[in-house]
Amino acid sequence: MVFMRVDLEEIKREFAKFLKRKNMKVTQSRLKLIDLIAEYGKHFEVEDLVNWIATRADKNVSRSTIYRTIKLLQEFGVIKEVIKLNNRTIYEFVAGKAHHDHLVCTECGKIIEFVNEDIEKLQDEVCADYDFLPSHHRLEIFGICSECKAKG
Amino acid sequence: MVFMRVDLEEIKREFAKFLKRKNMKVTQSRLKLIDLIAEYGKHFEVEDLVNWIATRADKNVSRSTIYRTIKLLQEFGVIKEVIKLNNRTIYEFVAGKAHHDHLVCTECGKIIEFVNEDIEKLQDEVCADYDFLPSHHRLEIFGICSECKAKG
DNA sequence: ATGAGTGCAAAGTATTTGCACGTAC
DNA sequence: GTACGTGCAAATACTTTGCACTCAT
Numbered sequence: 001m002v003f004m005r006v007d008l009e010e011i012k013r014e015f016a017k018f019l020k021r022k023n024m025k026v027t028q029s030r031l032k033l034i035d036l037i038a039e040y041g042k043h044f045e046v047e048d049l050v051n052w053i054a055t056r057a058d059k060n061v062s063r064s065t066i067y068r069t070i071k072l073l074q075e076f077g078v079i080k081e082v083i084k085l086n087n088r089t090i091y092e093f094v095a096g097k098a099h100h101d102h103l104v105c106t107e108c109g110k111i112i113e114f115v116n117e118d119i120e121k122l123q124d125e126v127c128a129d130y131d132f133l134p135s136h137h138r139l140e141i142f143g144i145c146s147e148c149k150a151k152g
Numbered sequence: 153m154v155f156m157r158v159d160l161e162e163i164k165r166e167f168a169k170f171l172k173r174k175n176m177k178v179t180q181s182r183l184k185l186i187d188l189i190a191e192y193g194k195h196f197e198v199e200d201l202v203n204w205i206a207t208r209a210d211k212n213v214s215r216s217t218i219y220r221t222i223k224l225l226q227e228f229g230v231i232k233e234v235i236k237l238n239n240r241t242i243y244e245f246v247a248g249k250a251h252h253d254h255l256v257c258t259e260c261g262k263i264i265e266f267v268n269e270d271i272e273k274l275q276d277e278v279c280a281d282y283d284f285l286p287s288h289h290r291l292e293i294f295g296i297c298s299e300c301k302a303k304g
Numbered sequence: 305a306t307g308a309g310t311g312c313a314a315a316g317t318a319t320t321t322g323c324a325c326g327t328a329c
Numbered sequence: 330g331t332a333c334g335t336g337c338a339a340a341t342a343c344t345t346t347g348c349a350c351t352c353a354t
Binding site: 127138146 | 255274285291
């Protein structure tokens with residue numbers, strides 16, 4: 001269980017505003033899903049999340065609604081697709097976190113986050129060179145983590 | 153039609169060696185696929201490639217063999233997964249090319265390649281900091297390209 | 305009240321696999 | 330000759346969608 005430093009209630013209030021701006025309804029399911037994702041943990045795959053939620057008799061949200069809401073939460077910005085490896089997509093709950101990139105251990109699957117301002121700056125320079133207007137980016141470095149390296 | 157500067161025959165000879173090293177057979181299909189991918193063009197999605205190949209009565213290779221061989225070609229290093237966007241995977245024929253990263257226009261789908269040695273160096277530094285042994289990486293910057301920006 | 309949201313099951317995509325036949329070695 | 334590779338069709342995995350019912354406004 002990971003405790004988030006962010007205020008979930010605050011996120012839900014902001015999400016409600018976001019929905020209203022889009023003339024969409026503020027439903028129980030949509031708000032519940034934020035709680036559920038926060039409780040589930042930081043990184044997740046949709047399928048695992050769906051199965052986990054299915055075991056919780058109290059807070060049922062269906063597979064379709066989960067998929068539909070995840071799209072909204074991505075648009076809202078509280079969730080991001082972070083890793084695309086093989087055919088798996090790993091999402092991340094990023095509320096209140098600065099942008100960061102990832103080191104992915106191909107041995108044990110561990111995901112290490114890092115921030116490097118210089119890399120970000122260089123990316124902006126590259127974009128400027130190509131007259132390209134960046135909206136977001138994804139940097140994944142695959143390899144072997146310290147622990148797996150030690151194990152051989 | 154993109155003309156490759158690399159020598160396809162040379163690549164096929166090397167791929168044959170690679171297969172022999174793995175005690176696998178050097179088959180017509182496996183070699184043909186290299187020609188077909190080179191002819192098809194630089195960036196491709198498997199499904200499009202499969203459909204295009206299906207139209208060529210002379211050089212048929214089945215969907216299963218294409219999927220199976222693409223894995224081998226990735227392992228061999230002549231093909232890379234470059235973009236993962238939505239549920240599409242775009243592969244790239246990278247023979248004889250230096251490593252590079254991509255700017256992806258979310259408007260028109262155009263892919264611009266760039267190389268930035270400084271970014272690569274900084275990545276190595278990050279890995280060193282985390283005692284992480286990198287094998288490869290993928291950097292995708294999404295945004296609007298110059299032309300689409302001009303169009304509004 | 306009414307139109308958007310939900311859950312279900314069915315339909316789509318993309319990819320993998322089991323099996324009988326074909327081919328490289 | 331024999332094991333590996335291939336093509337086919339079926340299976341799998343993930344995601345989307347049509348529809349009847351429900352709920353937010």
